[in-house]
Amino acid sequence: MNNSHLSEANILYNIKDLVVEYHTRGVVVTAVDHVNLKIQRGEVLGLVGESGCGKSTLGKALMRMIEPPGDIVGGELWLDQTELMGLPEREMREWRGSKISMIFQDPMTSLNPVQRIDEHIVETIKVHEPETKKSTALERAQALFERLGIQKRRLNDYPHQLSGGMRQRTMVSLGLSLNADLIIADEATTSLDVIVEAKLVDQLEEIRKEFGVTILLITHNIALIAQIADRIAVMYAGRIIEIGSVHDVFLDPLHPYTQGLLQSVPNIKFDEREELYKMPGEPPSLSNPPPGCRFHPRCPKVMPICLKIKPQLLENTPGRQVHCWLYQNHPEKHQSTTEVAV
Amino acid sequence: MSESPEVGSDGAGENLVEIRNLKKWYPIQSGLLDGILSRNIYNVRAVDGVSFEIRRGEVFGLAGESGSGKTTIGRLVIRLEEPTEGNVIFDGIDLASLSPGEMRKMRRRMQVIFQDPMASLNPSMTIGEAIIHGLKIHSPETAKDHRKTALDMMERVGLTPPESFYDKYPHQISGGQRQRVVIARALVTLPDLILADEPIAMADVSVRALLLDLMVRLKNELNLTYLFITHDLATAKYICDRIGILYLGQMVEIGELRDVYEHPLHPYTQALMAAVPIPDPRERRTQTLPTGEIPNPINPPPGCRFHPRCPVAREICSVDQPELRELHPDHFVACHFAEDFL
Numbered sequence: 001m002n003n004s005h006l007s008e009a010n011i012l013y014n015i016k017d018l019v020v021e022y023h024t025r026g027v028v029v030t031a032v033d034h035v036n037l038k039i040q041r042g043e044v045l046g047l048v049g050e051s052g053c054g055k056s057t058l059g060k061a062l063m064r065m066i067e068p069p070g071d072i073v074g075g076e077l078w079l080d081q082t083e084l085m086g087l088p089e090r091e092m093r094e095w096r097g098s099k100i101s102m103i104f105q106d107p108m109t110s111l112n113p114v115q116r117i118d119e120h121i122v123e124t125i126k127v128h129e130p131e132t133k134k135s136t137a138l139e140r141a142q143a144l145f146e147r148l149g150i151q152k153r154r155l156n157d158y159p160h161q162l163s164g165g166m167r168q169r170t171m172v173s174l175g176l177s178l179n180a181d182l183i184i185a186d187e188a189t190t191s192l193d194v195i196v197e198a199k200l201v202d203q204l205e206e207i208r209k210e211f212g213v214t215i216l217l218i219t220h221n222i223a224l225i226a227q228i229a230d231r232i233a234v235m236y237a238g239r240i241i242e243i244g245s246v247h248d249v250f251l252d253p254l255h256p257y258t259q260g261l262l263q264s265v266p267n268i269k270f271d272e273r274e275e276l277y278k279m280p281g282e283p284p285s286l287s288n289p290p291p292g293c294r295f296h297p298r299c300p301k302v303m304p305i306c307l308k309i310k311p312q313l314l315e316n317t318p319g320r321q322v323h324c325w326l327y328q329n330h331p332e333k334h335q336s337t338t339e340v341a342v
Numbered sequence: 343m344s345e346s347p348e349v350g351s352d353g354a355g356e357n358l359v360e361i362r363n364l365k366k367w368y369p370i371q372s373g374l375l376d377g378i379l380s381r382n383i384y385n386v387r388a389v390d391g392v393s394f395e396i397r398r399g400e401v402f403g404l405a406g407e408s409g410s411g412k413t414t415i416g417r418l419v420i421r422l423e424e425p426t427e428g429n430v431i432f433d434g435i436d437l438a439s440l441s442p443g444e445m446r447k448m449r450r451r452m453q454v455i456f457q458d459p460m461a462s463l464n465p466s467m468t469i470g471e472a473i474i475h476g477l478k479i480h481s482p483e484t485a486k487d488h489r490k491t492a493l494d495m496m497e498r499v500g501l502t503p504p505e506s507f508y509d510k511y512p513h514q515i516s517g518g519q520r521q522r523v524v525i526a527r528a529l530v531t532l533p534d535l536i537l538a539d540e541p542i543a544m545a546d547v548s549v550r551a552l553l554l555d556l557m558v559r560l561k562n563e564l565n566l567t568y569l570f571i572t573h574d575l576a577t578a579k580y581i582c583d584r585i586g587i588l589y590l591g592q593m594v595e596i597g598e599l600r601d602v603y604e605h606p607l608h609p610y611t612q613a614l615m616a617a618v619p620i621p622d623p624r625e626r627r628t629q630t631l632p633t634g635e636i637p638n639p640i641n642p643p644p645g646c647r648f649h650p651r652c653p654v655a656r657e658i659c660s661v662d663q664p665e666l667r668e669l670h671p672d673h674f675v676a677c678h679f680a681e682d683f684l
Contacts, residue, residue, distance in 0.1 A: 050546035051517075163635045164408075193407035193573070195631050198617035202631075220547060223576070223619035227626055246623040264551045265621045266576035270604060276551035276580060282518045283546060298548075 012214050013039040013062065013100075013182055018075035020054070020061050029286045031057040031070070033238035036313060039182065044208060044215045046229035046246070048222055048261075050283050054238040059186045059218045063100050064092050079182070098128045101175040105187040107167035111159040117170055118155035121177050128178050144173040147210075148203060165196035169203070176211065186218045201228050222265045226250055231319075234258050237284050237294035240313055244320040254322040257295045293325065301326060305333045357431075358535060358567045359396040359419060364389055364428035366414050370640070387639050388414045390591040391428075393666070396535070401561065401568040403582030403599065405575055405614075409636050410588040412571045416537045419569060420452045421445060433534065450480040453528035457540040459520035463512040469501075470508035473527045480531045492530060498563070499526045499556060518549045522556070529560060536561075539571045554581055575618050579603060584672075587611045590647045591639055593666060597673035607675040607683050610648045646677070654679055 020032035031054040039045050049055040060066055062077065064084060077084040079099060084092065104110050111120060121141035125132055142152045148169045159167060168188065175183045185204070189197040205228060208215055217229060225232050225246060232249050234242040234257070242255040253259045263277035281298040284290055290297050296306040305325050309332065313323040325333060367385035389411040396402045396419075406412045417423045419430055421437050430437045432448065440448060453476075456462045463472055473492040477483070483491070489508075496504035499522040512520055521542070528536055542553045558581060561568060572578050578585060579599065586596040587608065595608040606612045609632075616629045632651040637643060643650050649659040658678055666674045669684065 050548060165635050193636070194575070195407070195613055195617040196635055198619070198627065199631055201619075221619070222547065223621035226621045226623045227619045250621070250623050261548055262621065264548055266550075266574075266580055267621055268576045268579055268603065268615065268618045269620060269625075270579075270600065274580075276554070278551040278555055279548040280552075282516050282549055 010040050011038045012041040012080065014076075014078040015039075015058075015062070016076040016078065018058070018061060018077065019073050020057050020066055020070060021073050022070045024069050027287050030238055030289075031286055032061060035075075035238075035240050037233060037240060037243070039214060039216060040231075041181075042208070042212055042214055043230045044204070044217060044228055046225035046232045047216060047218045047235060048220065048225055048232060049235035050220060052283060052286060053235045054286065055218050055235050056186055058235070059102070059184050059216065062182075062184060062216070063096050063102055065096070065102075094128065097124065097180065098178045099180055100182045100184065101178065101180040103168075103171045103175050103183065103185045103188040105190050107164075107171045108159065110171060111167065113159055115158070116155070117157055117159065117162070120170070121155075121174060124174055125177050140177060141173070144176055147207075148173055163196075164192055165200065168192060168196075168200060172200075172203070172207070176207065176213070179211070180213065182214045182216065184216045184218065187220070188217075189224065190219070190221070197224075204228065222261065223267075234261070237289050238286055239294065239323060240321075241295070241323040242321065243313070248317075248320055254316060254320070254327060255295075255324045256299045256301050256326075260298075260300075293323075303333070305330060308332070356397050357395040358398045358433060359569075360429075360431040361395065361415070361419060362393050362429045362431065364392045364415065364418055364430065365426045366411075366418055366423065367426045384640050387591050387642060389418065389425075390639075390642070392588075392591070392593050393428075394586050394593060394596055396567060396569055397584075399561075399565065399567055400583040401558075401570050401581050403570045403572060403578045403585035404588065405572055405578055405585055406588030407573060407614075407636055409590070409639060411591040411639075412573075412588050413539055415588075416539050416569060416571050420449075420454065420535070420537050422454075447480075450476075450531045451533050452535045452537065453531060453533040455524055455528050455536060455538045455541045457543050459517070459524045459544070460512060462524055463520060465512055468509050468511055469496075469515070469523050472512075472523065473530050476527060476531050492526075495526045495530045496523075498560065499523075499529070501526065518545060518553065521545055521553055525553075525556065525560070529564060529566075532564065533566070535567050535569065537569045537571070540573070541570075542577065543572070543574065550577065551580075557581065575603075575614065587614065590636060590642055592647060593674075593676065594648065595673075595675045596666065597670070597675075601670065601673045605670075605673075605683075607669060607673065607680040608648075608677045609652045609654055609683075612683070613651075654682070 015035060015037040018032055018035045022029040022031055035058060047055050061072055066072055118138060118141055122134060122137040125137040125140060141155055145152055145155060150166055150169055189200050204215060207213060229246050232246050233240050236257050242249060242258045250262060253262050260277050260279045264279055266276060279298060284294060292308050293306040293311055296302045303325055311323050311325045311328060313321050314328050316322050316327050366389040367387050370384045370386060392415060404412045404415060418425050470492055474488040477488045477491060493504040496507060501507045501519060501522050542550045545553055570582055582599045585599050585602050586593050589610050595602060595611045606615050613632045616627060617631055634651045645660040645662055646664050649655040664676045664678045666676045668674050669680055
C-alpha cells in the first residue's frame with residue numbers, strides 16, 4: 001500500500017471539521033474537536049490515542065452512533081459521494097452494516113446470549129437484504145466462517161460455547177456479511193490474548209486483501225498499528241495531531257507527543273533502547289483542557305505561542321500532516337519568543 | 343512434578359519465598375443432584391503443580407495468557423487462598439503452619455498492588471485514611487505518627503505536596519495519582535514482598551514508564567522483592583530480573599529474563615514471544631503461530647499440556663508430562679525436546 005495518492009477518487013470516507021460534544025450537568029466536553037481526516041479506499045488506517053482522547057467517540061460518530069448526552073454539533077461526513085449528516089435516521093440505519101460496520105472490544109456484550117451464531121448472521125443479512133433467502137444467507141455465513149478458520153458446525157453454537165478468539169472472529173464475519181466498504185474495529189483485539197490477537201491481525205490483513213475492504217483500526221496498542229496499518233493518525237485530547245504513513249511516523253515522528261509516545265512504548269527486542277521515555281504528567285481532562293496546544297503542559301519543546309494559540313493540522317510533507325507550532329508560522333510565534341528571551 | 347530448583351538451601355538464605363508443588367483445584371458441581379450429594383465430578387485445575395522461588399531483592403515475573411493460573415498463584419503465595427496441595431515457604435516459614443493470628447501478623451510483610459486502582463480504593467475513604475488503614479492494623483504507633491508515616495510515603499511515591507492529597511477522595515484525583523496511592527498504601531507497612539498483579543495494565547501508555555520507574559526506585563530504596571504478574575511480556579522486560587512462563591496451570595519455563603526472551607527453549611514461550619507485536623513497521627512478523635487456543639483447564643490434555651498446539655510435538659509428548667529441567671545455568675524448561683532449541 002502506498003500513501004502517495006490522496007486523490008479524491010481514492011478517498012472512501014472524508015471527515016470534515018467534525019465536532020462532537022457531550023453535555024453533562026452544564027459542563028460541555030468536546031470529545032472530538034474539529035477533526036479532519038480522509039480514509040483511503042482499501043487501506044488500514046490506525047487511529048491511536050490514550051483513554052479519553054476521543055478516538056472511540058470519533059469511531060462512533062463515523063456511523064452516526066453518538067447517543068445523548070453526546071451529539072455531533074458540526075462537520076460533514078462524506079462516504080463516497082453521500083453526505084451522511086444530511087440523511088434521515090431511517091436511511092442512515094440502512095447504511096450502518098451495509099456500508100460501514102463496526103467491531104467492538106467485547107464480543108460477549110455485542111452478541112445475544114440466547115441466539116445461536118448462525119441466527120445472528122442470517123438476521124443481519126435479512127434485515128439489510130430482505131429479498132435474500134434464508135438458505136442463501138446461511139451459505140454466506142458458512143463461507144465466511146470457513147474463510148475465518150472456524151468450523152462450520154460452530155454456527156450452531158451459542159456465543160458462550162465459543163472461545164474468545166472465535167467470538168471475535170464471529171464479530172468480524174458479521175461485519176463482512178453485508179460486504180461493507182468500511183469496517184471500524186474499536187479495540188477489537190484488546191481483550192484477546194497475545195497469540196489470538198496476532199492471529200486475528202493476520203486475518204484482518206487477509207480479509208483486506210481478499211475483499212478489498214477498508215479498515216479503521218482504533219486502538220491504544222501502538223505496536224499493533226506498526227504491524228498492520230498503512231497509515232496512522234495520532235489523537236490527543238480530542239484533536240488529531242499527526243497523520244502519515246506508518247513508516248514515516250514511526251521512523252521520524254514530528255509532533256513531540258508522537259515522539260514521546262513512541263519512545264514510551266515497550267519493545268520486547270533487546271537491541272532497542274533499554275530505557276523508556278518517561279513522559280511527565282497525564283492526558284488532560286476534556287472538560288477542562290489546556291488552552292492553545294493541548295499538549296503544551298507536557299511538551300519538552302513548548303514555546304510561548306503554544307500556551308495561547310491552537311496550531312493547525314497542516315501538511316508538512318506530502319502525505320504528512322502535523323498539528324504543532326514547531327512546523328508552522330504565525331506572526332506571534334517569534335514575537336513572543338523574543339519577549340520571553342528579553 | 344520436579345522439586346523446585348534449589349529447594350533445600352537454608353530458609354533464611356537468598357530465597358524470600360519458596361513455592362513447592364503448589365496446586366489449586368476448584369471443584370465444580372455439574373448439577374443439582376451433585377450439589378445435594380456434595381459430589382464433585384470435575385475440578386478446574388487452575389494451578390497444577392507449580393514450583394519456583396522468589397529471591398530476595400529481585401523482581402520475579404509470572405507471565406501467561408488468561409487462564410494460565412498466574413493470578414491464582416499470586417493469591418496463593420500471599421495466602422489470600424488456601425492451596426489444595428503444596429507449600430509456600432516465606433522467609434523460612436511454612437505459611438500453612440501458622441495460626442490465623444500469626445498469619446495476620448505475617449500479612450504486614452506481604453502486600454498487594456492490584457490492576458484497577460479505582461476498584462481497590464474505598465470511594466468513601468480519603469486517600470490519607472486509605473493509606474493509614476494498614477498501619478492502624480499492623481503498627482502500635484499513635485494516630486499522629488501514622489499521619490506522619492503516611493505523608494512521608496505519599497511524598498516518596500510522588501503525591502506532592504502530600505498535604506494537598508491527604509484529605510482528597512479517590513474520584514478527585516487522576517488515574518495515575520490513584521495508582522500511586524495504591525502503591526503508597528502497599529508500601530506504608532514496610533513489607534518484604536509486594537504482589538503486583540498487572541499493576542500498570544490500566545494506566546495509559548504515556549504514564550506507564552513513570553510508574554514502572556517509580557516501582558523500581560522504591561524497590562531499591564525500601565529493599566523490596568516483587569512478584570510481578572503480567573500478560574504483557576514487552577512491559578515485563580523493563581522491570582523483571584527473572585521470569586516464569588505459565589501454560590494452563592503449569593510452569594513451562596523459568597530463567598533470567600534476557601535468557602528466556604532471547605533464547606526461549608519451550609515451543610510455547612517461542613510462540614508467545616513471536617506473537618508480541620514489535621512497535622516498528624520494518625519488523626513485521628513473518629512466523630506462523632500455533633493453532634487453536636488455550637484449552638479448558640477442567641480436562642487438560644494428557645502428557646505435555648501444550649502438545650495439541652505444539653509444532654514439534656512427537657508421540658511421547660501426548661503421554662509423558664515433561665519435568666522442569668535446568669538446561670543452562672538458571673534456565674529451566676519443561677519440554678522433552680528442548681535440547682533441539684539450544
